[in-house]
Amino acid sequence: MSKRTHAMPWRNIAVLAVAVASGAGCYVVPTTAPDGTVYYSHYPLPPVGTPIAVPPPATSTAPATLPVKLYPSNDQASHTGIVSGSVTNMMTGKGRFVVNYLGEVLGGEATRVSNDERRGVASAFSPGGMYMSCEYQMNTPYQGAGTCSFANGARYQMHIGN
Known part of the structure; x- marks a missing residue:
């Protein structure tokens, strides 16, 4: 076996780790356009330690x-x-x-x-x-x-x- 064969899995893991690390500060949210088309946007997360506002629970208006x-x-x-x-x-x-x-x-x-x-x-x-x-x-x-x-x-x- 050559060294190149063993190096390939480590390279894939390194690329995957960089991708995960670069995406750790944001999340993807699906959004629907007025015509019904779904597209995805990313929103950055606030810095660590910043309080996140939690919306109040939805209230039911049904009788x-x-x-x-x-x-x-x-x-x-x-x-x-x-x-x-x-x-x-x-x-x-x-x-x-x-x-x-x-x-x-x-x-x-x-x-x-x-x-x-x-x-x-x-x-x-x-x-x-x-x-x-x-x-x-x-x-x-x-x-x-x-x-x-x-x-x-x-x-x-x-x-x-x-």
């Missing part, structure tokens, strides 16, 4: 339907036990509220209070004449708590979300 449970908080409410329903958060400050109470389906809406994106009120009504009103505060877009009062004097603690 979310959340379970609602009403727990009795006075004698009138204790006769019914826990009442279940749901609220659909439209992620716009509005929502649709539905609860089944004493065999009647009450439907209405939930609305955030102006100047406070966490607090809100909810109202619902049934064709049979039963109505309710609630005040609540959201901890996140998917969880909150509040109080509800019904036309018959029953009062409940409301828990929204899982």
